[in-house]
Structures are given as structure tokens and as C-alpha cells.
Amino acid sequence: MSNTIKVDIVSAEKELFSGQAISVVATAVGGELGILPKHTPLLAELKPGEIRVNISETQTEIFYISGGMLEVQPDGVTVLADTALRADDIDEAAAIQAKQRAEQMLHEQHTDFDYAKARAELAVAAAQLHAIQKLRERR
């Protein structure tokens, strides 16, 4: 089986594919790339698109990814797939959101129900009640 290449397609959440194939076709930012066994080391950014893994002459598996990276070594191909659509402006928006959440959390101390504080107050009240009960029993 010297004319096959090991292919791994992984995303941050799970492994999508792992096995031997005779060739792989991926959509890189510069155009389609076909990878055959013994390809020279290559690193490419992938566009959202499909990856065709030709397992044999007749059998092909197709994966759709929303971007990622392709690494080629003489003995294997690794696709680091993004599961979510990634773009700088989307990432930026998410970052701004995270910051806003933090600020909001710090400001909203009174509107948001603070369980920890409420629990502490409840403990104090319960202790007081307990003490009063004890006092009554003594009388």
C-alpha cells in the first residue's frame, strides 16, 4: 500500500475522518489543491468548501468545512477544520461581546439576582430565628 496516503480530518470538537486514501482534493485560498502520496511538505489555508477524499478508485468521501488549515507531510495529510464560519469581523464582534458581558456583569450588581449574597443573608436570618426560638424555649 505504498501508493496511499494517511488522511486525518480533525476539528476542535471531534475527529471527522481518519484513514488511508489515494488522493485528497481541498479548496485552498488560492484555488483547488490535489494531494497525492509523497507530496512535498505544504501548509495552506483553506476556504469554506469541500474536501474530497478518494479512498479508492471508486469510493470518495466528501466533507464540507467552513475553513481551516491543510498540512501535508510526505507520509500524511492533516486537515485542521474550523467547524464555525470564521472571519476577522465575526471574531471581532464576539470579542467585543465578551468584553461587554464582563462590563455589564460588573455594573449590574443590583438588578441581577445575586445568589451568593442572598444565600449569606438567608443564613444570617436563619441563625437569628434559631436564636430567638432557643430564647423562647428557655422562658
Added chain:
Amino acid sequence: MPATKEIRTQIKSIGNTQKITKAMEMVAASKMRRAQERMLTSRPYAERIRAVIGHLAHARPEYEPVYLRTRAAYRVGFIIVSSDRGLCGGLNHNLFKRAIEAMSSWQQKNVEIDLCLIGQKAESFFKRLGGSIVGNVTHLGDAPQIIDLIGTVKVMLDAYAEGRIDRLFIVSNKLINTMTQQPQVQQLLPFPPAEEMARAYQWDYLYEPDPQYLLDLLSKRYVEAQVYQSVVENIACEQAARMVAMKAASDNADGLISELKLIYNKARQAAITQELSEIISGAAAV
């Protein structure tokens, strides 16, 4: 018999609590299994990226991305991964203790700290403690997706790239086994050097588009993947800890119930004896 009635109600209420803790234990056990699977399936991604970065750093010594460079620390960032819900034993508490330990060792060196919080427990704890919180995310659920974390991670990555923080750490629980979870502090940025970077021969990739762009992109993805892994692992820890805590609670309830039953039976017996002796002495008097 007011005393026996009181004991009976208490036994009943403990029994009800026990039903809840038993159910929670079983739920946690099944969720833990799923969380552990998720943990294992997300592992290859980070490993692969690490390997590629290792190749790259070796193949391209002239370009060193900002994420690999170590500089003097004036301000450090901490990402703290906690659970959203409680009732999981000392899991979060131990984690916060470990985090504060690590933070105070920096503070002693007059280094300032920025915090990024994941999970509600961290939010309420560090809100009371104070500190500069620059980002947070809560309600990730049992199956978080990487897209939920991107924003939080990017806040820290940007801060690092722009030189606002000089180190980035992540504090999270490590699942050793079901019974033990260990809080740990890991350095995310700059990358700690890896052994596989030392190689005997020289080679280089073909790049599409250019190496610097790709290396930076990979570095970002790598940090994201690591944070994601920590979050998933922390969920597995949370479920394991909850399962153990609920098991202990159910066992304690068992103990309490058997103790109370003993007291109840004694009280019942005493009441019957008393009644009998009253009847007999009454009969004797007549």
C-alpha cells in the same frame, strides 16, 4: 406521641432529599461519560496543531511569532474555567484557591492581573473578590462549542498581541480519575518550548499564502483549541465531582435515616411500655 410523629416527618423529608440526590448522581454519571468522550474526541486537533507549530518553529527560525516570544512580565492574564452550577463538592472552591495562589505570587512581584471568566461560579466569586475582569462567558451547557469561546479567547489574544499582557495562564480542573480532580495552572502564552522542535535535518514547507500569516493563524487556533479542551475537561470534572458528592450525600442520608429509625423505634417502644405500666398500675389500684 408528638416526639415520634416529629421523627417520622424528619425521616420522610430526608428520604425525599435522598431521592433527589440519587437522581442527580445517576444523571451526573451519564453526563460524565458523555463529557469524557467529548474530551477525547477534541484532543487530536490540539495535538496536531502543536505538532505543526513545532515543525514551523523549527523550519522557519527567522520568523518568530509574537506568541512564541518571552518578554518581561508587567501584566499577566488569567482565564479561569469554572462550572455554571454548584452541588459538585469542593471542585470550584479548590480551583479558586489555586487561582488565587497563582495570582498572589504575581501580585507580590508587582505584576497586575487581568481576568477572563468562564462559568457562573467564577463570575460570582471574582465579582465579590474584585479585580479587573476583561471578559466573561457563562451558560455554556453540557456540550459547548468552540464558537461560544472565540470572543473570550480573542480578548486575551489581542491583549497579548498588543502587549497589554505579557503572559497568559489558564486555570482549570484536570480529570485524573472519577474520584480525583486536580486544579491546575497552565501557561498558554508564550508557548512553552516543546521537545519535538529539536530535529536533526532541515526542511521547509511550501506555503499558501505566506508563512507569517499562517503561523499567526495557527497560533491563535492552537490557543483556542487549548481553552476549548480545558472547558470540556472541566465539564467532565464537574460531572465526576457532582456524582461523587451526590453519592456521599445519598450515603449520609442512609446513615441519618437508620439513626433516626433507631431513635424512632426506641421512642415508640418507650411510649408503649409507659402506656402498659400505666394500665397495669391503674388495674392494680382498683
